Amino acid sequence: MKIDLLVKNGYVIDPGNKMKGKFDIAIDKGKILGIYQPNTFSEYSTKNVLDVSDCIVVPGLIDLHVHVFPIKTVLGISADHVGVNQGVTTVVDAGSTGASCINSFIDEVVKKNITRVLLWINVASPGLCEGLSELADLKNIELEKLEEVIKEHSQVIRGIKVRMSSSVVKNNGIKPLEIAKKSAQKVKLPLMVHIGNPPPDLKDILSLLEAGDVVTHAFHGKKGGILDEDGKLILEAENALKRGVLFDVGHGTSSFSFKVMKRAIDLGIAPHTISTDIYLANITGPVYSLVTTMTKFIALGYSLEEVIKATTSMPAKVLRMEQEIGSIKEGNIADISILKWNQSPIKLVDSEGEEIVAEKFLLPLYTIKSGKVLKCNG
Numbered sequence: 001m002k003i004d005l006l007v008k009n010g011y012v013i014d015p016g017n018k019m020k021g022k023f024d025i026a027i028d029k030g031k032i033l034g035i036y037q038p039n040t041f042s043e044y045s046t047k048n049v050l051d052v053s054d055c056i057v058v059p060g061l062i063d064l065h066v067h068v069f070p071i072k073t074v075l076g077i078s079a080d081h082v083g084v085n086q087g088v089t090t091v092v093d094a095g096s097t098g099a100s101c102i103n104s105f106i107d108e109v110v111k112k113n114i115t116r117v118l119l120w121i122n123v124a125s126p127g128l129c130e131g132l133s134e135l136a137d138l139k140n141i142e143l144e145k146l147e148e149v150i151k152e153h154s155q156v157i158r159g160i161k162v163r164m165s166s167s168v169v170k171n172n173g174i175k176p177l178e179i180a181k182k183s184a185q186k187v188k189l190p191l192m193v194h195i196g197n198p199p200p201d202l203k204d205i206l207s208l209l210e211a212g213d214v215v216t217h218a219f220h221g222k223k224g225g226i227l228d229e230d231g232k233l234i235l236e237a238e239n240a241l242k243r244g245v246l247f248d249v250g251h252g253t254s255s256f257s258f259k260v261m262k263r264a265i266d267l268g269i270a271p272h273t274i275s276t277d278i279y280l281a282n283i284t285g286p287v288y289s290l291v292t293t294m295t296k297f298i299a300l301g302y303s304l305e306e307v308i309k310a311t312t313s314m315p316a317k318v319l320r321m322e323q324e325i326g327s328i329k330e331g332n333i334a335d336i337s338i339l340k341w342n343q344s345p346i347k348l349v350d351s352e353g354e355e356i357v358a359e360k361f362l363l364p365l366y367t368i369k370s371g372k373v374l375k376c377n378g
């Protein structure tokens with residue numbers, strides 16, 4: 001009996017499996033069958049061979065913060081466009097839908113894309129389907145309805161999204177987060193909290209978060225962020241990190257600053273997860289793609305391994321799906337991304353308009369989603 005696919009001659013980097021080096025990967029029936037020393041698995045035993053010489057082979061990339069609900073939200077973009085087409089096997093929509101539109105999201109997005117689409121459900125029923133101030137009216141939080149859909153769609157709903165910035169909550173201050181936290185505890189899911197312009201005060205937000213909760217836009221360049229005026233980490237952020245609260249990038253149009261990130265690096269703070277917050281308006285810049293965002297971190301001094309960890313095994317852990325995705329382990333789903341260095345320098349820009357030059361940049365070549373090979377186009 002022949003197996004489906006052998007991925008040959010690539011340089012494997014899999015932080016979740018502590019694996020680095022040249023290996024061949026055997027894939028059958030959508031799963032990882034085994035990892036072999038080069039040329040030890042017979043090509044005669046496989047139906048297809050994918051030769052990826054000079055390429056980097058990593059677990060299927062996971063983007064923890066995207067917006068992929070184009071039919072109901074103004075900002076949404078196609079999941080496959082920012083997913084498998086760009087070397088990303090799993091995207092997690094961050095609050096585009098709440099309980100009201102969940103069925104349409106499942107039917108039109110989750111089921112109609114090749115990319116695995118998961119979600120942080122918006123604590124407010126309308127999500128982002130009726131504008132961007134979904135928490136200005138507390139009546140939009142309907143806990144019974146929310147907890148019901150979470151139960152019904154527990155495979156794809158991996159957490160609850162709460163957007164805690166002034167334009168979203170208006171006069172409601174910290175209240176929406178207090179309500180969301182109680183509900184998240186009840187359904188045993190983590191929160192993803194968007195931070196931005198205060199009020200509410202970041203100190204009050206961070207104080208409510210527990211281990212496993214995610215702060216997205218953690219390195220934004222607006223006032224009232226994780227650093228004080230002297231560039232020191234605020235005490236509440238330090239304590240949150242000690243408790244196991246996770247910092248996510250969530251680049252977006254206006255939520256990632258090289259200056260803040262560089263200062264954080266000097267303080268020894270690394271993002272736990274690197275995500276894009278990609279949507280229609282920022283795919284043409286400054287975000288472009290997850291792989292471009294990864295290149296920015298390499299230009300900032302991160303190692304390739306660190307960047308891959310923050311886009312594979314770490315997000316898989318946040319999603320509580322390490323037994324399925326985020327690592328090329330025997331028995332895991334065969335989600336793999338094939339990347340290549342382009343050796344020319346490139347200018348990259350953050351959300352503040354600051355530029356850095358990367359000496360080389362990563363490009364996605366192939367996406368293997370559940371064992372199926374797809375060619376990337378960006």
Ligand SMILES: [Zn+2]
Binds near residue numbers: 065067094
């Ligand atoms: Zn977002």
